[in-house]
Amino acid sequence: MDVKELYRQFQLVFEKFYDPLCKYAFSLVKEREVCEDVVQEVFARIWENRKDLIASESIRFYLFTAVRNNCLTHLSREQRMPVYSLSDMDPEDEAALPAEPAGSEPVNYRALLEKGIEQLPPKCKEVFMLSRMGDLSNQEIADSLGISIKTVNNQLWKAVKLLKAFAKGVHFWWGVIILYFFQGS
């Protein structure tokens, strides 16, 4: 493959993964500009040093792992631990939100989910993001994070369960509020 063709392929990889990588970075570093810089830097390094990765199967794994490492380095350079809002610090097993029997699909399901994803506990969220944004297998996530595959399985399952409970829980409370106003009128 000549360089021009390779560059074209490089651009395709960039276009495919730039947004997912930035989103993933944003789950670690809450500054958009830093996230974009980190991701750009990773791509620049690939073009400068690791062209062999461009057509390789392992490019996704490499990209997400590299972005993560650079985000953590950024945080440690700034002498900061990742910052989380208080809601993230809640005991992780507070999944037992009031559950509704499965019924009709909530109208605002998507908005709820979006909020739910925001509020996942950090580790859980990271595994979820890697799985979704990077389309990484659980084994790849385990390798990338240096944790066991069992932990990845559990964290991913927890993410799904928490989201489910969250969507239902909020739905339930909306029901309560609507009912309240309805009775009041």
Add this chain to the structure above:
Amino acid sequence: MELSEHIQTIIEKHFQGRESAEERRLLEEWRGQHPDHENEFRELMLLWTESGHILNEPAFDTAGAWKRLDERLNGKKKLRVAFSFRTLAAAAVMAGVLLLAGWLLFQRDHRNLQMAVAKTGNVELSLPDGSKVTLRKGSSLQYPTVFKGEERKVVLNGDAFFDVKADDNQPFRIHTERSVIQVLGTSFLVHTGNNEDRVVVASGKVLFTDKKEPDQHCVLSARQEALLGNKGFEQQNVNDSNYLSWQTGVLQFERAGLDRVAKDLSDHFGVPVLLDTTLEARAGELTVTASFREQPLEQVLGEIAALTGLQYRRQNDTVIIFQP
């Protein structure tokens, strides 16, 4: 509904389209067992696809970013100043990041150099002079196909244990970003971190030199170690062999102070393990005697917690040990 771990794992794989034919069959069987199963399955699927839609909505300007990168790579335009500072800083750390990338990969460039990268596990290497190197997972070592000239020069990023063949005429020199470590024939460990280099000598003698200030150096003998950080060299004797734990899989503590334990765990597992501030003040008083062989971090922490009556929590990547 609580699902068995096995079904959970299969459903997770199904989300990702990675299940095997056998697993697909099991999943279908499970779904057919009870209407609740089917409902649960549908609900989880809906959740997965819907959250996928949410996450796929573009949030960053890819086209603009490509334009910037393209300009940068093709040198059409000077970089913004703020960006180039970040670039430099990021470039410095990228060196470390690159390691995680490769499987055991040998690359040759035109100067006859090769690069060994340990991706999936520790790698044993034999250098052209017969010296042995154990490269820690995630580390890389660059060395020539033949050692020519006055020195045997290798470039290390990460951690490695060296067992160097003696040769007075051609000293063996390990270059890191920060230091040069010279030996005549000995075995020792080099750790290069973001903030410090650490050399632990098992046998023989080593000359450890600051790259920036070559006058700054120290000589280490067997069972001694030195750290080179921002404040210069710090030298001490070695009391345990945990510095080799990544090679041997064995972590051993004998009346070790809790601060020491936290540090060794961090080094071994590559996960920051910290003491809570109130605990830190009296870390010296609390000691741990225990030994672990190839146990996962969770297990080790659990055991230490049981031994000391302390507890730990995870905060993102960091483990914090605290007094309940």
